Amino acid sequence: MIPFVREGDDLVAELDDFEVALIASLVSQVVELVGGGTPDAPSDPFDRWAREMGAGPRLDRSDPVVARLFPDAYADETAAAEHRRFSEEALRCARVADSDVVLAGLDATREGAEPLVVHADDVEAWLKTLNGVRLSLAVRLGIDSEDDHAELERLPARDPRTQLVALYDWLGLVLESLIEALHG
Numbered sequence: 001m002i003p004f005v006r007e008g009d010d011l012v013a014e015l016d017d018f019e020v021a022l023i024a025s026l027v028s029q030v031v032e033l034v035g036g037g038t039p040d041a042p043s044d045p046f047d048r049w050a051r052e053m054g055a056g057p058r059l060d061r062s063d064p065v066v067a068r069l070f071p072d073a074y075a076d077e078t079a080a081a082e083h084r085r086f087s088e089e090a091l092r093c094a095r096v097a098d099s100d101v102v103l104a105g106l107d108a109t110r111e112g113a114e115p116l117v118v119h120a121d122d123v124e125a126w127l128k129t130l131n132g133v134r135l136s137l138a139v140r141l142g143i144d145s146e147d148d149h150a151e152l153e154r155l156p157a158r159d160p161r162t163q164l165v166a167l168y169d170w171l172g173l174v175l176e177s178l179i180e181a182l183h184g
Contacts, residue, residue, distance in 0.1 A: 001174065004181035009120040011181045017112035022167075023174075024106045026133045027099050033066065033136075034059060035096045059088060065136045069095065095132065098125035123182055127175070134171045137164060 002014035015023075059066050070091060072080035101122050109116050118126050141164055143149050152165045 001170075001177070003177040004118070006181050006184065007117075011118040011123065011178060013116045013118075013177065013181075015106075015109060015112050015116050020106050020109050020112045020116075023130075023133075024103060026136075026167075026171075027102050027106075027129055030065075030069075030129075030133055030136055031096055031099045033063065034069065034092050059092060065139045068135055068139045069132055095128070098129045099132075101125035102129045118178070123178070126178060130171060130175050130178070134168060134175065137168045137171070141165065141168060143168070 001016070001019055004011045004013040006012075059070055061067055061070075070084075070088065073083040073087075074080040102125060105116060105118060105122065105126070108114065138144075141148075141152060141161060143152065149165075149168075152161060155162050155165070
């Protein structure tokens with residue numbers, strides 16, 4: 001990756017074809033996790049109404065990645081459940097819409113043949129989406145602190161997690177490059 005630079009109001013970077021495919025795959029996996037599946041018939045009248053109005057499936061909160069991407073707003077379970085009832089669908093749709101912006105931008109590179117252009121109106125979607133992908137990797141790797149990350153960096157080269165740690169670090173560099181170009 002050639003880091004992001006500001007060109008007018010746009011942020012531009014050069015990605016190789018495999019980098020475009022890798023980011024697109026990771027973003028698509030998160031979209032599938034939060035937006036895929038067929039919902040069961042809900043028993044809650046509000047949920048039934050929301051589904052009839054085109055709302056998507058309920059999030060599988062037993063998945064630690066989903067729980068990290070959509071944390072409870074309240075410590076009290078009753079209040080948290082009520083908040084989820086009224087806000088979860090909008091939050092899920094927003095995450096999917098942001099991911100669609102990123103996937104469209106990646107698609108516009110024609111598999112890395114063209115520079116990646118992030119328009120000013122799309123920067124927030126890029127930041128949220130890439131951060132969401134990175135958080136997802138952190139959850140799967142068990143990274144809750146800098147110490148956890150440092151421990152994973154000491155893994156033997158043959159440990160399959162080393163590739164995921166490298167990917168986690170690389171996504172951090174992509175985010176850092178995007179932020180530096182935005183504020184630089």
